[in-house]
Amino acid sequence: MELFTNQVLAGIATGAIYACMALAVVMIYQAIDHLNFAQGEMAMFSTFISWQMMQWGVPYWGAFVLTLALSFAGGIAIERLLFKPLAKAPILTNVAGFIALFAIVNSVAGLIWDFTIKQYPTPFGSSPFLGSQLISTHQAGMIGVTVLLLILLFLFFQYTRMGLAMRAAASLPESARLVGINTSWMIALGWGMASAIGAIAGMLIAPVVFLEPNMMGGVLIYGFAAAVLGGLSSPLGAVVGGFLVGVFENLAGTYIPGVGNELKLPIALALIITVLVVKPAGLLGRPIVKRV
Amino acid sequence: MSAAEEVVTEAPAVEAVPKRAMTLGLGTSLVVLAALVIAPIFVKNFIVFQMTQLLYLGLAVLALNILTGGSGQFSLGQSAFYAIGAYTSAILMEHVGMNYALTLPIAAVICFAFGFLFGQPALRLSGVYLALATFALATAMPQILKLGFFEHWTGGVQGLVVTKPDAPFDLPIGQDKWLYYFTLVITIGIYIGSVNLLRSRSGRAFMAIRDNEIAASAMGINVALYKTLAFGVSAAITGVAGGLGAIAVQFVAPDSFTITLAIQLFLGMVVGGVGWLPGSIVGSAFIIFVPNIAEGISKGLSGAVFGVLLFLVIFLVPHGARQVAMIAQQMLGKLRK
Numbered sequence: 001m002e003l004f005t006n007q008v009l010a011g012i013a014t015g016a017i018y019a020c021m022a023l024a025v026v027m028i029y030q031a032i033d034h035l036n037f038a039q040g041e042m043a044m045f046s047t048f049i050s051w052q053m054m055q056w057g058v059p060y061w062g063a064f065v066l067t068l069a070l071s072f073a074g075g076i077a078i079e080r081l082l083f084k085p086l087a088k089a090p091i092l093t094n095v096a097g098f099i100a101l102f103a104i105v106n107s108v109a110g111l112i113w114d115f116t117i118k119q120y121p122t123p124f125g126s127s128p129f130l131g132s133q134l135i136s137t138h139q140a141g142m143i144g145v146t147v148l149l150l151i152l153l154f155l156f157f158q159y160t161r162m163g164l165a166m167r168a169a170a171s172l173p174e175s176a177r178l179v180g181i182n183t184s185w186m187i188a189l190g191w192g193m194a195s196a197i198g199a200i201a202g203m204l205i206a207p208v209v210f211l212e213p214n215m216m217g218g219v220l221i222y223g224f225a226a227a228v229l230g231g232l233s234s235p236l237g238a239v240v241g242g243f244l245v246g247v248f249e250n251l252a253g254t255y256i257p258g259v260g261n262e263l264k265l266p267i268a269l270a271l272i273i274t275v276l277v278v279k280p281a282g283l284l285g286r287p288i289v290k291r292v
Numbered sequence: 293m294s295a296a297e298e299v300v301t302e303a304p305a306v307e308a309v310p311k312r313a314m315t316l317g318l319g320t321s322l323v324v325l326a327a328l329v330i331a332p333i334f335v336k337n338f339i340v341f342q343m344t345q346l347l348y349l350g351l352a353v354l355a356l357n358i359l360t361g362g363s364g365q366f367s368l369g370q371s372a373f374y375a376i377g378a379y380t381s382a383i384l385m386e387h388v389g390m391n392y393a394l395t396l397p398i399a400a401v402i403c404f405a406f407g408f409l410f411g412q413p414a415l416r417l418s419g420v421y422l423a424l425a426t427f428a429l430a431t432a433m434p435q436i437l438k439l440g441f442f443e444h445w446t447g448g449v450q451g452l453v454v455t456k457p458d459a460p461f462d463l464p465i466g467q468d469k470w471l472y473y474f475t476l477v478i479t480i481g482i483y484i485g486s487v488n489l490l491r492s493r494s495g496r497a498f499m500a501i502r503d504n505e506i507a508a509s510a511m512g513i514n515v516a517l518y519k520t521l522a523f524g525v526s527a528a529i530t531g532v533a534g535g536l537g538a539i540a541v542q543f544v545a546p547d548s549f550t551i552t553l554a555i556q557l558f559l560g561m562v563v564g565g566v567g568w569l570p571g572s573i574v575g576s577a578f579i580i581f582v583p584n585i586a587e588g589i590s591k592g593l594s595g596a597v598f599g600v601l602l603f604l605v606i607f608l609v610p611h612g613a614r615q616v617a618m619i620a621q622q623m624l625g626k627l628r629k
Contacts, residue, residue, distance in 0.1 A: 035420050082603065089610050091419075092360070096562040099555060100602035107595025221431070228424050266435055269428030276425070277416050 007250045013139035015246020017208065019146050020201035021216075021223025022230065022238035023153070024194050029232045030170050031190020032083070034094050035224060038101035039198055040216030042078075045105050046071040046199030047206050047215075048113050051120060060123050064203065068196045075195025079188045087187075109213040120206035142204045149200065150239050157235075166190060221265070222249075229272045231285020241283065245272070324570075325480070332472050340468045341540065342580065347475045348536040350576035351482060353560040354569060355529035361567025362490055363522035364502030366419065369410075369426030370557045372433040373403050373527040375549035377534025379437065382452045382544045383445050392457045392539050396478070399535040400528040407527025411520030430554045437546035451545025454538055475536050482529055486569060489525070498522055563605055565614030574613035578605075 024043065028036045036042075050067035054060065082101065086094055124141030157163035168176040169186035176183050201223075202216070209215050222245055230241025249268045256267070275283070332340045356370050380399040384390040410429065417425050437446050446452065456467050457474075465473075489495050497518045500508035509515045538544045556579040563578040564571025586597035609615045 035423070085607065086610075089606070090566070092366075092558075092562050092566055093606055093610050096559055096602060097606055099559060100599040100606070102599070103595040103602070104599035107593050107597075107599070110595070111592045221427075224424060228421060232420065263435055266428065266432035269424075269431065273413065273417075273425045273428055276421055277413050280416055280421065 007254050008247055009135055011247030011250035012143065012243055013135050014250065015243035016139060016143040016146050017205050017219060018222040018226045018245050019239040019242025020204060021219055022226035022242045023149060023235055024198040024201055025223050025227040026232060026235050026238040027197055028190060028194035031166070031187050031194065034091065037095065037098040038105060039194065040220030041102050041105040042195055043198035043202035044213060044216045045109050047202035047211060048109055050203055051118065051211055054121065060121060067199050067203070071199035072192040072196045075192040076188045079191035084184070106213055115213055118211040120211045122207040138207055145200065145204060146239060149197065150235060153235055225269060225272050229275055229282055231282025234284040237282055237284030328476060332469055337466065337468045340472050344472045344475050344540050345580055346573065346576050347479045348533045348540065349560065349580060350573040351479055351533035352530050352557050353564060353575045354483065354486060354572035355526045355533065356557050356561045357567065357569060357572055358486055359522050359526035360561060362495065362502065363498040363519060365519060365522060366423050367426040368423055368554045368558060369429035370530050371549045371551060371554035372429045373407060373530040374534035374553060375433050375437065376406055377403050377531030378538035378544045379446060380531065381535035382454050382538045385454055386452055387445065396532050396535045399531040403531025404524045404528035408520050408524035411523030414523065415516055415519055427551065430551045434546040434550055449546065451543060454542045454544065456542050457539065471540055478532065478536065482532065483569065494518065494521065559602065563612050565612030568614035571613040
């Protein structure tokens with residue numbers, strides 16, 4: 001029983017990473033209706049920017065805030081320059097665009113900061129949390145930040161004019177335009193916010209997985225899986241999905257014989273597909289009815 | 293819950309391509325064919341090998357094109373079917389001692405079965421969900437191939453070495469050239485088969501499903517059957533491509549069939565033009581040669597150069613090689629007048 005509790009706790013700790021990433025994925029999916037394959041690389045780039053600032057002597061929280069602002073602006077710039085012209089293109093063209101962006105960001109980061117692994121500081125410390133060996137204060141802090149972010153997003157979307165306008169632009173673009181919402185800028189704003197949330201995720205994850213240009217590969221896959229599991233239309237679902245994937249992955253690795261580290265990912269993905277076959281819109285997603 | 297349901301008239305994921313626009317005219321086909329037959333006589337063995345690569349990867353892109361451009365289903369899992377085909381051929385050749393040519397139909401049948409079965413659960417998924425499911429298949433495949441359970445047959449992490457076949461009947465051509473012509477004949481056969489498939493009743497059913505699934509089922513098309521069938525056919529062709537790849541590279545190992553391969557095939561399809569079968573060969577050329585060109589322009593930034601080139605293609609010719617071909621055709625038409 002103790003092994004079980006410990007594994008669940010450890011799963012929640014890794015789940016927080018996935019939840020953070022999934023939240024960023026859902027944000028951009030809400031705004032543009034696509035999964036952004038370059039999301040992880042954008043987050044990695046933001047993390048490197050904050051690392052660079054700290055190397056230049058900026059204190060952690062200063063670098064944190066500056067990086068958020070830069071990522072926000074960067075996200076908007078990428079949308080305006082590269083993806084606004086593709087808004088009317090077929091989905092597959094957009095996906096190819098994301099893959100191109102992925103290659104560019106990854107390669108440029110490798111050139112500027114090279115591929116050696118770097119230490120990344122944590123603001124929460126890394127001593128055991130409440131005497132537990134499995135969750136450090138950093139991981140507890142990470143869970144806290146994820147939950148806080150979720151609440152802030154909920155408040156933003158539910159109770160501000162801007163949030164309402166963004167939701168309107170995402171769900172019914174034509175009608176939103178008719179009531180005077182600038183839908184094109186709402187999409188850009190969605191990119192900016194997704195990029196900033198991705199930056200937070202990156203800065204929280206970096207102390208755990210270490211900083212290097214390929215650090216996001218695995219995390220993004222789990223982030224996608226978590227977002228799809230929870231339902232792509234629901235930020236809460238994304239966070240719940242993230243924790244579920246983390247816990248399940250750990251339990252499968254511990255209890256199913258012969259799974260080990262290599263098969264963790266396939267097993268987690270298989271579970272998600274099973275869930276999707278039963279509930280195609282994800283756990284908390286809204287079903288979409290199609291018209292002929 | 294019902295109050296929160298969204299009703300949308302969703303644009304189809306894949307643009308509708310008219311059937312006639314899916315192929316090349318007879319004259320153009322013959323010119324391309326003549327070029328493919330004559331070219332290897334004048335070039336070095338390494339280039340012949342690259343041309344072989346061009347053909348079998350072209351086949352794999354063609355298979356994805358039938359699935360996505362034909363039936364409108366999206367797949368990031370083609371590398372898994374490719375791996376099954378490659379391993380089937382390699383195992384039959386090395387462990388059973390079968391002739392290389394005979395292993396290909398078997399690879400096709402086995403992959404068809406896998407694709408058809410995988411199509412069953414995939415029926416309930418569409419769009420990003422289907423992409424995730426196929427993606428899961430692609431990430432799982434190398435791990436499954438590495439399992440100790442299959443190690444006796446697959447050679448585990450080390451993989452299997454395949455012997456290169458000699459030209460039969462003492463023909464006076466080298467191994468590379470023989471393999472090239474062998475691949476060329478199979479590629480042409482499958483290409484003609486695919487064109488005819490898309491022109492047949494089944495092909496029209498695929499396209500009806502692609503354009504509007506609900507309307508298609510209202511017209512009496514068995515949507516479930518044809519969607520799984522499209523997966524099966526696509527997997528079978530990918531399997532043949534995998535088998536040819538194994539024979540040409542003379543080596544199969546789990547790490548050659550990662551998600552990267554699936555992404556490359558996907559890019560090949562987009563660059564070649566979704567739903568335009570001849571574009572598959574252009575797409576295949578893009579994924580083989582452009583990374584090399586990018587490396588040539590800048591070693592450290594090869595990924596960035598590749599990405600920029602890809603963006604250029606998307607911006608300048610969003611419909612890929614199909615668009616280029618159409619523009620060329622129009623210009624020729626004007627010249628004749």
